[in-house]
Amino acid sequence: MSDSRPAPVELRDACIVAAREAIAAHGIEHLSLRDVARRLGVSHQAPYKHYPSRDHLLAEVVRRCFEGFAAYLDGREHFDDPVQDLDSLGRRYMEYARSHPLEYRLMFGTPWPAAAEHPGLARDALHAFEILRNVLRRLHGDGPGQCERVDMDALFIWSTIHGLVGVLDGNCADKLGIAPLVMDQAVAQIMDKVRLGLGLPPACS
């Protein structure tokens, strides 16, 4: 790929693109700065100007996934009613997970580099989680007495939708004899059950 050799000023971003390609092709465990340099047609030393180690590069790849994920969630249809907004957020989360499998796996399905050394990664993961917390704060109130309720509900919603992504896109679901009608309605009906679990009435959709 020497025809796409980047200018130095663009190298920082080009390393991210090459790293994502390398991960998609060979898996996260084979990511190396040497392979990234080879893909970009630059010297072995060049990526080190921007990333002191392979883990720094990986942390930045995953951090940018969270940045894009949060932006995608923020791009949902917004509603003044927090219950409707929660529903919109849940559907948007499912859409993201199923249309961005590599990013989703990097964020939630693979080991991260040591977090303490990459504070930007934890910060951007927190930012994405705050989107869910903020809708729940609008629902339950923002006082200190509501913190635990907000976080428990957030864990429940996140777990259910995260698990539904894993179940629907996993190996098993199509081999269990589940009726197509049930599979087709699973997202909408399970989100209704989540609302019931939160003590809210089911959607009238």
Place this chain on the structure above:
Amino acid sequence: MSDSRPAPVELRDACIVAAREAIAAHGIEHLSLRDVARRLGVSHQAPYKHYPSRDHLLAEVVRRCFEGFAAYLDGREHFDDPVQDLDSLGRRYMEYARSHPLEYRLMFGTPWPAAAEHPGLARDALHAFEILRNVLRRLHGDGPGQCERVDMDALFIWSTIHGLVGVLDGNCADKLGIAPLVMDQAVAQIMDKVRLGLGLPPACS
């Protein structure tokens, strides 16, 4: 490891043990019959007597995970009351997932070999899912009119608990500023929310 060279009659099982060790050490994508033979100190050809290909060996490794998983679920504390039994089953599932991370990942987190060629794998996955279905049949009734309700509820329960395993054992949960009290109570409280989602009263525990 030539000191543990197995007798031919035991080779079929020994290959499974060696394959699990190889997967634990190097990941599923590096599993090969050649490496398994090397680990067992037998000829390169020996494993082929029992497994025509690497995928046949992998399918048998994963099938045995489902067999052990189903036996573990069956070993839960049983209750005549299906609601209590559902709770016992959910707790047992969480326990298994967190104490058998390799098996859990092989069943639910990695690509399987082509299912059509390995019917035993799909059969044993179905058997594990039937344990959940059977408790729900005791709750909702076993008539044909209840099939869809049983399966939708099963998908909801499975998704929530599967997702909770992923969230609690994943990269993020400890970096989001969630209070320790919330994390400690997450399993019990989220299982209460699942019961609410099913239209059942919360547990009195």
